[in-house]
Amino acid sequence: MSFTLTCPICGPRNAYEFGYGGEDKGPRPDEKDLSPGDWCDYVHMNRCIAGESKEWWIHRSGCGIWFTTSRDTTCNLEVRGKAEEKDANPPLEKE
């Protein structure tokens, strides 16, 4: 893990400061009438694309924030400067 990731609080840091939180699959599906298969897919299935992947990462050794970022899985580099919606918890600013 030699690449860097950009923490929305702390800026670019060595990847080893971060923990991986999986692909960004969106909020939990409505649990009512959900088949076991569908639920299992939500929890365990990933797209695993060769290319740009939007993912959750936590700045584990730093400020502790969860955030989304895009990574090009073919070269293991963060895709920077993308004007996509960034999510974070705790939120970056007051709602």
Place this chain on the structure above:
Amino acid sequence: MTNKIIRRSPVTFGPKPSTVENRGHWVVALEYEGEGDGPHLIDLSHCPRWDFQDGNLDKFKPVGISIPKQPGICVLSNGTLINRMNGTQAAVWHLSGEATDIPPETGYTDVTDATVFLAIMGRNAFAITEKLSALDLNDPARTPPFLIQGPFSHVPCQIVVMAGDRELPVILLACSRGYAHDMVDAILHAGHEFGLQPAGENVFKKWLEPLK
């Protein structure tokens, strides 16, 4: 009760302090024999430290000080340092080391005992820290005091650079209290070649006093 009530710092340096002061229940080391002229490693774990979290930090002024707007920015006023950590959290560090009543708002938590609190100061301080961390503590683009949260000797730390290389470097470091022993060991080990010595609170106070 035969047992004296003592609050203990997680740090014990090899040499015994030559001057101590009883403060609250703390026994604060003011001075050590042969401290030399630096660099110094100083235990400030007795300094009261608060965690403050709220969805709207702008509404609050801990001990009368406005919380910096941007994460990573610190403000020092009257011996109290406030570090903005993220959108909803700030740290309040009473560097003067005096006990202060915690405000009644629920957002505050006394975390004095959650961390070991150290100062690395004096010449070559950055030469010591770069042996333990890849974090850019000596970034000329940033104006002290500033906060960096990241790994130092593999342990997540809050590090505040109080003064940079142009003056006498002063670096504050807080990490989980349990790591105190190994963290002090690692710093002293890294600082050995530069003559790093344990020192008492007086050295730090002497630096802090004019800034009050």
Place this chain on the structure above:
Amino acid sequence: MNRIDPLETFRIQPSQKISIQYGRKSYEGVAGDTIAGLLYGNGIRVFSRSLKYHRPRGLYSLDGECSNTMMRVDGMPNVRTENTPARNGMKVTAQNVAGKTADTDPMAFMDKLGFAMPAGFYYRTLHKPAKMWPVAIKKIRKAAGLGVMDPDFRIEGYFDEIYPTADVCVVGGGPAGMTAALAAAAPGLRVILMENRPWLGGVFDYRPAAYEGDLPLYQRAAHLARKIEETPNIRVFTHTAVVGNYNDNLVTAFQRGNETDPFDERYIEIRARSIVVATGCIERPLLFENNDRPGVMQVGCAHRLARTWGLLPGRQAVFSIGDDLGLEAAADLSDLGLEIACVADTRMDGQDETLIDALSRRNIPVYRGWIAYKAHGAKQVKKVTIGPLAGVQRQDIECDLLVASAGLTPLTGLLSTRQVELLFDRHTGFFLPAGLPDGIHTAGRMLGFQDSVKIEISGQLAGMEAAADCGFNAPGEIDSIKVRINAFPGPALGSKIVSAPVKGKKTFICFDEDTTLKNIDQAMADGFDVPELIKRYTSAGTGPGQGGIPGHNLPLYVAQTQQSPDQAPRSTTVRAPLIPTLMATYAGTQHDMCKRTALHDSQVASGGKMERVGVWTRARRFAEDTKALAEIKNVRHNVGMLDASTLGKFRIHGPDALKALQRVYVSDMDKIVDGRVKYSAMCNEDGCIIDDGVVLKQGENDYYFTTSTGRAGQTVEWIRYHTRYDHWDFNIVNLTDACGVINLAGPNARKVLEKVTTADVSNEAFPFVGWRDLTLADCIPARTMRLGFVGELSYEFHVPASYTQTLWNILEAAGKELGIQNFGLEAQNGLRLEKGHLIIGSESEQRTTLHDVGLGFLWDRKPDANTVGAVALTQTEHQKDRLKLVGIKMADASAAAPKDGSAIVDTKFQGYICTARFSEALNEPIGMALVKDALAEPGTELNIYEDSCNGQLLKAIVAKMPFYDSDGSRMKM
């Protein structure tokens, strides 16, 4: 030993004598010598014996491109003596020989057996019958090899690490690297300059040729080095091997310390915003019969031996070269006293005519289009056969030195490791980068530049481009530099000759692996056509020097030999570390970071047997008895104290705190009763139990909760992760280290507590599962909970960590007359086992659900909480064929407890023992096991397969839990 008269280019202190021991003899040299240089000065010519054929090998290059001069130094094998400084008193021995020096070797007959070891013979022979291979491999290993590691060898020295910060990192301290560093530093950026040799200067350092006017190159190098030194924002690391270059400009290197440095080696890691690679060139070996004979060396090796160390490399020399540096070296070495019979230059034309003139003035004949065909002599060169590349004319010349070099090859390893495509350039014959990633620039000779001024300006340009990467863009200046560069003549035509036209049986393309041209031919005949595969099949370039010797020649030779000569040569792969790096160097200082509780010192002083538990150090037990039965007994019948400070402890507050708790805990946290703790568990999305602990409500929207020791580090991130899309307003404070925890347990616990508090702690005022904020010893704030993990009357005090030792001492004093004692983890384990209380991770694994461990009752089916794991808990509630947690007893009560982890079997695997111990209360072994639900009924007989049970299965019987105090009255007393 004779040195030539002092020169300005010397890097030695001739007056300062040192001596080292080689074999049984002592040899003298001077400060500044390398080990190999010192020995060479004393007439040593054979430095090692080769891997397979035990051929004598000598000093060939000086930068460690091959294993020729690897020796054992002070017990350390495989030291590259050609670039390791000699230190007084060093003990050196040769490797891969029967004796202590390489001069004679009883295994030298191996050289005659080359015919029996064709390319790929490891893969193709000695495998049939299969029984033969283990025998053969033993023999081969014994006969072949490099240094031998003594199993008792412990590396000495101090291995440091450093993570310097920089904006621009320049690799290579030659002229281009130095000008790049100066240019990048000009706008005030932090620049790091790293050089493999112990000094800056690169290809300028030792050469007296003119830079401009009368100024020799070495003075120009010194001038640049001075400027570097005077620039405060350039930090120089000399004697530093850069070994890796990774994503986002992570550069890794290691520096060898000199005698005044506090370290022997130090690992360096730099994250730069921009990198300049100015690593220059090494020489491409020239191949001919016996091209590995001691006395054959490269141009730079011969030239630097004289110019840098004052050692004339021989008496009578022949040169066979393919580059102007060879002509320049011949003229200079002749002036320094070397007799040169002739210079054979593989090139027909294209030479710098002033150099040709210089040689003819010295009466040194230059034969254009000629090449060395064969070196003669058993242990060192005595005679050379030269002749024209095309033609049958041959000439034998007696000599003791053959300076041979085919040309130059750029050092592009730092580009290869970044997946930069390297394409063959037909003009220079180099593999040159085809496009660079952002933030990487190249400069100097590695691009084929030869003119000294052009080399420097290319460095300047790269430095400015690197500064531009860091926000200091000067487009006008960059453009004008580019114009200046383009005004110089382009790179010279490079020679592509690899070898004299010989049969190749003793023509070595790779010294480390004893690979000959004939082996390469065999590989091609066997159908291998890609250099990368030929490399693997023949092992050329897979030795300690990696591609240093064959890296360029192999693809050239393959392309030239193959039937489709139009196909451009393809380079082989290069990987980090580019220069072999000691494991000790990578390991660095190894600070072991481990947590200690506030009670650590007193636990140790009380005889605690400390061990690592996750990130913490804890006391397993206090007595020698590994079962800790005395500690258990004391808790059951009297009162004991446990340091439980490692428990995870958290505060969660804010308007949405309850929602967050409802999300992660399976129980309904809306039902917490004031003054009482609520025991609950957390599951993952699979419904598998991951944590348990208690939660209490300390105020409006304000809760305090505990987690198991192992989960403390992940709890905040777990809660934040599972609320990441909700934008809830809550705050968590990790108080794990802030509070020490003392567990006071045993029927006499209340008697102890009453002595240290004025509060009413009677069973009525403070009942089981209650919690109170007490003040102990008049001033210590202690959040006190009545819990029953060990199954007795028990108080858990959560106190500020700084007070914990004081409170411990006070409780110890208060309980002294009762006989209060420490207990440790082992006693706690035995006590809770009797109660059937589980430890997550001991009685559960990643497939174990809340239902499986019998804690399904904790799950409140909260309608809208979206509790983590709830969906899976619903789906698995009645699932069959799962492993369920049960109690067990041994069929034979006098048997020993089975080992934790032993398998439960019938015809197949049916489960396993989680924890089993001798029970003090029951006076027989008990345990907990996860078994298939079909076997979970009490009374079922289980067969246990224990390690080393020799097929004798142990018999156990499923038993009801808890084993002890089934109505829990002792906890509630």
